Amino acid sequence: MNTTNTLPIYQVDAFAYQQFKGNPAAVCLLGEWLEDELLQNIAAENNLSETAFIVTKEGAYSIRWFTPTTEVDLCGHATMAAAHVxxxxxxxxxxxxxxxxxxxGVLEVTKEANDRLTLNFPAQKIEMIPPSQKLDTALGTAVHGTYKSSDDIMIVVGSENEVRHLTPNLTALGQLPYRGIIVTAKGDTVDFVSRFFGPAVGIEEDPVTGSAHTKLIPYWAKKLGKDTLHAQQLSARGGDLYCQLQGDRVLISGRAVTYMKGEIFIR
Structure with a gap:
């Protein structure tokens, strides 16, 4: 006889002031960790850029994140979504x-008086690397600087307009040995703009990427000579991020809106 267990699940638009903007994430609440294969299957079924799984024990919260194809080390918008839930x-x-x-490690989320949620994440180190003709060709635009972190590559281009109108070769980008490709430039009306492509982990383009800003904030804070920054991610859904560099930590703020609440049936 088959038995069925149910798991509560929410879908939340993070870095959004209203539904259908920002970045949608699923949040699944667990009593204990399930097998990794099952977690991955749930994330694939959700087919969102990330699903956050939370286990609560003795008042403490453990969190993991899965794309439709793999587990990732850090996800900002799904952490914001989990805190919102x-x-x-x-x-x-x-x-x-x-x-x-x-x-x-330990990740902190604070609820502010203005309904913003603020992520407190470790800043990520990046190092400049030589330019790559293969990368230039895949992006279809001139590259002004190339930087590598432990999991992503960050590309600086000449203008907000270039970032906005990029049409990269996603197949070529997916062959690079990185979780994602961040493309960024100084903003016209905000401090900096970006887009994030992750075809290697099953995400053609992520709408708003909190973890990418752990690299972007230290770079632009130094470049612009200021520690408090307003950023925009120029995906089709779009998102605003209010950022601050605090030593070896970054603060990333935004709002979140619930889209859906439901149950998963596990047989």
Whole structure:
């Protein structure tokens, strides 16, 4: 006889002031960790850029993130979505939540008075690397600087207009040995803009990428000579991020909106 268990699941638009903007993430609440294969299957079924899984034990929250094809080390928008679910739907009554990630350590989310949620993440180091003709060709635009982190590559181009109108060769980008390709430039009306492509991990283009800003914020803070920054990600859905560099940490703020609440049936 087959038995069926149900798991609560939410879908939240993160870095958004209204539904259908920002970056949608699924948030799945667990009593204990399930097999990795099942977690991956749930994320693939959701078919969103990330699904966050949370386990609560003795008042502490553990978090992991999966794309449709793989587990990732860090995800900003899905962490914001997870905090939103705890604050708005599970009556978490303190102003700060600490998530423990087995891959990225302790991650802090604070609920501000203006309904913004602020992520406190470790800043990521980047190093300049030589230009690549293969990368220039895949992006279809002139590259002004190429930087590498542990999992992503960051490309600086000449203008916001170039970032906005990029039509890269996603097949070629997916063959590069990186989680994602961040393309960025100084903004016209904000401090900087970006887009994020991750075909190697099953995401052609991510709408708003909090983890990418752990590299972008230190770069632009140094470049512009300021620690408080306003950023926009120029995907079709779009998103605003309010950023601050604090030593070896970055603060990334935005809002989140619930789209859906449901149940997963596990047989």
């Amino acid at each position: 705890l604050f708005e739907h599970l009556q978490y009554n303190q102003s700060k939540i600490l998530f423990n990630s087995p891959r990225s």
